[in-house]
Amino acid sequence: MALLITGGPLYTPRRVYDPGAVLLHGGVIRAAGAVGSFPTPAGAETIDVAGQRIIPGLIDLHLHGFGGHDVMGPGLAEVIRALPAHGSTTFLPTTVAAPLDHLLEALQAMAKVLDEPPVGAQVAGIHLEGPWVSPVRSGGMRAECCYPLNQPDVERCQVAAHGKVRIITLAPEEGQALAVIPWLVEQGIIPSIGHSDADYDTVSRAVALGLNHATHTFNAMRPLHHRDPGTVGAVLDHEAIVAELIADGYHVDPAAMRLLFHAKGVDRVCLVSDAMFVAGLPPGEYDWNGRRLVRAAETSRFLDGALAGSAMVLNQMLRVIVEKVGLPFADAVRMASEVPAGVLGLRKGRLAAGCDADVVVLQDDYQPSLTVIGGQIVYREGRTRI
Template sequence: MKAIVGGTVFTPTHRIQDGVLVMDGSRIHVVGTTGDVAIPPDAERVDARGYSVAPGFVDLHFHGARGHDVMGPGLADLVRALPEYGVTSFMATTLTLPWDETVAALATMADQLGAPVSGAECLGIHLEGPFLSAARPGMARADLLEPLSWPRFDLLQRAAGGSIRMVTFAPEAGEGMSVIPRLIETGVVPVMGHTDATFDQASEAIGAGVRQTTHTYNAMRPLHHREPGALGAAMYFPEVFAQLIGDGLHVHPAAMAILIKVKGPERVVLVSDAAPLAGLPPGEYAWGPQPVYVREDGRCELADGTIAGAHVLIDSGVRRLVVELGLPPEQALTTATLTPAESIGARRKGRLEPGADADVLLLDDELQVTTTFARGELAWQRD
């Protein structure tokens, strides 16, 4: 057993001063205050006085970092690297490649997932493409996109050995609407994104079971007062979880604040959308079929200026919500932990409570990650 003693514990929705968290193997045994929790005498003690204690971050939209791409053997390197950023679980998110390359990459990803290494837990594959709208491709190559259909999705799911757990798609095209219930029946979370849907089309998708929007604001119609689009639907329907990129470049901080005000922290899923170039110095790199440039200010973009993923990870977004947007830490942490976990039905992730996975962070007073436990194992510690 390990006992983290004396820190300010964020569950994340509640703050416990002078807290204690006891881990038993890979699970949390008990959480409380030093006054009311009896610390087992044989427990290894971790002194957390002066630190915040929070659940590990859950990033549902992550493509890679430090030159490693989730779509290949780099997935194992990322599992080991992510605890440094406080990420203890994530969805390995794909990029739209030519069909045969996608099939091959999914098979490689499935191999990596079948031989897990210690570190962050990959919760599955988030398929972002090819079932996207050519009208809202973002950095995807429009000629590789196609409407969602069950037979085509099923081919990819077979290539991935059943590991696809989320699919971002444009519901307005082809058979998109009718595939939604089949995705849900087979345990795949349908996510509306890279979509040109009108408000009525987005409402129909939500009626069919969609409960999440991919990087809300980005790659969808802007909010128009006569045509609110998928963005308006994400804001209007309280049951919808809205992913939000927290790098301050994809979405203006004021627009980030508006979404959080409208939805509340229980319905905003903070994501990184980190590119494999995240953390690399300025320069020209390749990501998938095209060159991508990292600019001096950290912007990742194609030659024509199209934004191409984020250069920072989710921990940076959490700090931005607190420092720039003025959110209380409970709320900022909720968007990066409990809410993403709830949005995919991961009941043991994103929360500090008995029985949950012992994914636990120590954060300093600037919310920098100093220590990460992943399923009870010390996965990273700052010097």
């Protein structure tokens, strides 16, 4: 049955219709625009959202866990179920550096979940954040679990993951990374620079070979100096690179975020949560593979105070972009939907005819009241008027 969501400001790629409406049928968007600008088929279910914002489903390319569950195992199923209530409709479960046998086991467990996924957010592949990164820039990951890259290890991971590896975070200066980048691109795997100590010239060589993505820009990267632009300078300078940004307001200062937007434009930046399993849990101290994590109101940290991933997902990052950084809400939405959809080559992330019917209705507090994935209502909150 067709579904019409109507009665709130509607965010299409290039304009806002207020009040707008979007018509979904057969899993795709049939029409989107001003209320009354297209016919509604007889018998369509209509949901009037009473002034709440209608946006595309959010797409998170970098998420480690949520609600007490880590994605590196069967807990992935619970994360899939939990995310729609927070506006994320597609995501890439993301691994952390681990001994290779442990990583292979985790990928097998993840692939098992993904072969028969539960109802919830869609998984568009797996993001391997390491282990082929620089021990010098390991950040929250264990330096002893960072290895030089070689193609056979990647192939073993891809077999364990039933071919679902989609992004690999790597340090181009380590191992055979530069030689492997063209092969990754051929395999449809996106090479992403991250946890890297590469200088500007090494990044430029990687870009010439096909590197086009950067993992949580600024964090765990050789920083920018005006006589040594480093990894950060190269990410800012190379238009080919889409830059991930952890927009929780703690990983990157709002002024540095604005510099990133000035350098690249919002069309080349995608918001990522980097959420840990403590996101969605109450504040407190938690165990993470033998390490203690302190989850405060808005952060996740190790006992020494270093940030350990984030404690928010994308809907709350929209608020940070608007309230702390000062960008328009429409730009925040684009960086969390249209841009990551473009990275993955998906017909998602836009409220436009022909795109997948992934729609979120946001209340003033940035919590969804309604989440639709592939045309099916997967989350509905009591305050929506139906």
